[in-house]
Amino acid sequence: MSRRRYGLAAAAAGAVLVLAATGCTAGGSGSSSAGSGGRPVLTFFTFETPNLDAKYWDAAIARASAKVPGVKIKKLVAPSADRNGYVKQLAASGQLPDLMISVNPDGLAQSGKLTAWSAADLADYVSPNANPIGGKIYQLPYNTQPTPLVYYNKDLFAKAGITAAPATYQQFLDDCAKLKSKSIDPIIVGGGGKDTFADGYPDIAAVGTDVYRARPNWLAERRAGKRSFTDPAFVGALKKVQDLAAKGYIDKSGLSRDYAATEQAFRDGKGAMYPMGSWFAASADAKKPGFGVGVFPWPSDDGKTVVPAYTGGGMSVSSTAPDVPLAKKWAKAFMEDKANLDASVRADGSIIAIRGYTPPAGMGPVYRATDALYQDAAKRHALVNAFTVETGDTGLVPGVSDRLWAGTADLISGRTTADELAKNLDTEWAKDTK
Structure with missing residues (x-):
């Protein structure tokens, strides 16, 4: 998990x-x-x-x-x-x-x-x-987990006049603006206490659409010294997160929430969109919120599907x-x-990654929608690694992910910039690989 x-x-x-x-x-x-x-x-x-x-x-x-x-x-x-x-x-x-x-x-x-x-x-x-x-x-490698998808509150979307999930990143920004105009926080994040990772799902999504889609082996190349975090594409992905926060589309007060409180905030209707791994589908079906839950992949600029995912866990x-x-x-x-x-x-x-397996009958609507989205992305060859979740020869070196989560909190709160965070990640990488 x-x-x-x-x-x-x-x-x-x-x-x-x-x-x-x-x-x-x-x-x-x-x-x-x-x-x-x-x-x-x-x-x-x-x-x-x-x-x-x-x-x-x-x-x-x-x-x-x-x-x-x-x-x-x-x-x-x-x-x-x-x-x-x-x-x-x-x-x-x-x-x-x-x-x-x-x-x-x-x-x-x-x-x-x-x-x-x-x-x-x-x-x-x-x-x-x-x-x-x-x-x-x-x-x-028995289990695949898309990380993240965007789960959303259908009632809050309707309240803001949004009739369909966004297909392009510009539509995503437009929907955020509509939600904000109705005094609805568009995006729920966490990051409090020991759960610092809970602020990082927008990072993972943006790196997937803007970096890994074009260069699927980017992190392996980073390990080989051929890439750096200050590469324009990587900095651009971080700038998208910085921009979302600067526009008020990410709830900065949520940085104090731990993981459980972040999920509960979404359940309580305190925000419209919840970037989270596919495991949330089981939670949403087992304990249904008081609103309909939809799901879509974090949109790319041109609207082509990109789904970060991790297969392993066994x-x-x-x-x-x-x-x-x-x-x-x-x-x-x-x-x-x-x-x-x-x-x-x-x-x-x-999402079981063993040949011939079929899920049990009677799975709930959020799981079925999540699984269908993943299977469609697989058919489109639209899967990429999930940044920070990937392990082995293509994983981050120890210590860098912790610096990323701390830096993302600073990025969202406005205490640092995407360029500064990228430089800090390169510095941390150099220290941890000596």
């Missing part, structure tokens, strides 16, 4: 790492490899949210285990929302879990701590080469698991089980 880029609470130097576990103590590759009766014991690191609670994970674990006899699973639950940072702390202390879901493999893979998936392992996946690290795949396996082949077999059983996939779709709005 790409939205969970929350900050990791700082741990005191030398503090003992503690991991919430179900029926066990923390442990991974360094823990006992056999349970009662000599069965292998594999530790499985996951996370819990209101959508994906303990009951959800326990049921999914049981379904996978029924397909792979002879294995016992210890569920380990992340104690903080930043599971990527926490897993790296576990790895440093010799406690890397045997199985991990939705954990960025970057860093772990390069240090030999993960097992690569083979071409045969990935034969049934729609995007078998998603997020390579040194040309190898370390995370099962299992990674430790290279030092007690039984690596068995761990890989269990991981695939978990990820490819139809009931598990259906549960993920219902709970988190997943």
